Amino acid sequence: MNKILTIVGARPQFVKAAALSRVFDASSDFTEVIVHTGQHFDEKMSDIFFEEMSIPKPKHNLEINSLGHGAMTGRMLEGIEQILLEEKPDMVLVYGDTNSTIAGALAAKKLHIKVGHVEAGLRSFNIKMPEEVNRILTDRISDVLLCPTDTAIENLKKEGYDNLEIDMVKSGDVMQDAAMFYAKTSEQKSTVIKDNNLAKNNFVLCTLHRAENTDSKERLQCIVDGLHQINESTPVVLPLHPRTAKMLEKFNIELNITLIEPVGYFDMIELLKNCKCVATDSGGLQKEAFFFQKECITMRDETEWVELVHNGFNTIVGASSKSIIEAFNKVGKQKIDFEVDLYGNGKAGENIVSAIRNTLNK
Numbered sequence: 001m002n003k004i005l006t007i008v009g010a011r012p013q014f015v016k017a018a019a020l021s022r023v024f025d026a027s028s029d030f031t032e033v034i035v036h037t038g039q040h041f042d043e044k045m046s047d048i049f050f051e052e053m054s055i056p057k058p059k060h061n062l063e064i065n066s067l068g069h070g071a072m073t074g075r076m077l078e079g080i081e082q083i084l085l086e087e088k089p090d091m092v093l094v095y096g097d098t099n100s101t102i103a104g105a106l107a108a109k110k111l112h113i114k115v116g117h118v119e120a121g122l123r124s125f126n127i128k129m130p131e132e133v134n135r136i137l138t139d140r141i142s143d144v145l146l147c148p149t150d151t152a153i154e155n156l157k158k159e160g161y162d163n164l165e166i167d168m169v170k171s172g173d174v175m176q177d178a179a180m181f182y183a184k185t186s187e188q189k190s191t192v193i194k195d196n197n198l199a200k201n202n203f204v205l206c207t208l209h210r211a212e213n214t215d216s217k218e219r220l221q222c223i224v225d226g227l228h229q230i231n232e233s234t235p236v237v238l239p240l241h242p243r244t245a246k247m248l249e250k251f252n253i254e255l256n257i258t259l260i261e262p263v264g265y266f267d268m269i270e271l272l273k274n275c276k277c278v279a280t281d282s283g284g285l286q287k288e289a290f291f292f293q294k295e296c297i298t299m300r301d302e303t304e305w306v307e308l309v310h311n312g313f314n315t316i317v318g319a320s321s322k323s324i325i326e327a328f329n330k331v332g333k334q335k336i337d338f339e340v341d342l343y344g345n346g347k348a349g350e351n352i353v354s355a356i357r358n359t360l361n362k
């Protein structure tokens with residue numbers, strides 16, 4: 001029996017872990033223990049995902065949050081190490097690019113426990129982003145790199161990973177697995193469209209939480225100006241992340257659009273299915289827009305998901321209100337063919353579990 005210890009902490013990781021937990025559960029040679037670092041802790045940022053997506057309850061919760069990067073990562077490292085000594089897993093599985101990701105990978109590697117990285121190989125090439133630092137370091141100390149796209153594999157090859165003793169597999173993206181699975185039932189489970197009086201194809205779904213946007217008064221103000229202009233013709237709906245709420249208050253910036261509480265996964269899928277387009281600085285939502293065949297305006301200076309830009313699904317606008325408006329005015333004007341397989345069409349979970357099996361059996 002292979003024992004996997006899954007480490008999650010932030011909202012998108014709950015979605016990704018849900019897709020894989022289902023496959024582990026169906027595989028007779030795997031057992032899974034889930035550790036929640038506590039990085040995201042509000043009911044609406046955490047618990048709701050475990051309930052809605054039927055993710056097995058975490059066996060351990062470290063309750064580490066609301067700290068600076070050093071303290072947060074350091075305490076996670078210490079806490080995870082203790083759990084690993086007790087649980088003795090065959091592999092630690094980490095997701096994405098958060099402080100929980102690097103803490104989990106580092107704790108495991110120092111104990112000579114194998115590490116699997118889901119969403120490996122992504123790069124924004126902006127080393128000032130904490131996420132970029134977390135990704136690069138996690139990739140380097142992993143034993144199996146589960147890459148969602150061809151671009152991710154190419155990035156790793158350019159960094160010389162071909163010459164390292166690390167398994168590299170193009171697995172597809174577990175977020176597509178999750179989107180396809182939960183989209184079947186989201187309409188029965190969610191009332192978000194009705195509750196907020198939203199008209200089909202006539203609102204913009206927006207999310208905003210990246211440190212590079214929220215922690216700069218100038219960038220935040222420019223984005224808010226752009227959203228206000230869009231909102232004059234088309235309602236902008238924004239489930240507000242706690243970080244953004246804090247920073248808007250700190251900088252005394254007013255945001256007069258449809259602000260709602262952070263939403264669960266079923267609500268998010270319904271918002272995606274029904275919106276006119278997406279405007280976001282989230283990595284995950286850029287892909288989810290594509291899964292639901294919506295154009296995406298990305299309020300960042302670069303993206304890890306370059307294939308979305310190359311195929312015309314995604315426009316990078318930075319934090320310029322002018323570029324945000326220009327991109328918005330182009331939405332729906334050109335014929336876009338969304339029927340291309342960029343992320344594995346729902347088979348990523350199975351591919352990942354078989355790659356993990358190979359690495360463990362070596």
Ligand code: UD1
Binds near residue numbers: 039210
């Ligand atoms: C983190 C990740 C980011 C990921 C995002 C997903 C890092 C460095 N960043 O950013 O890569 O895209 O999660 O959402 O790991 N807070 C609450 N309640 C919560 C969660 C957070 O109040 O449930 C507050 C925290 O106390 C903190 C702020 O929001 O003050 C930011 O949270 P933090 O965990 O630092 O990072 P995120 O911005 O969520």
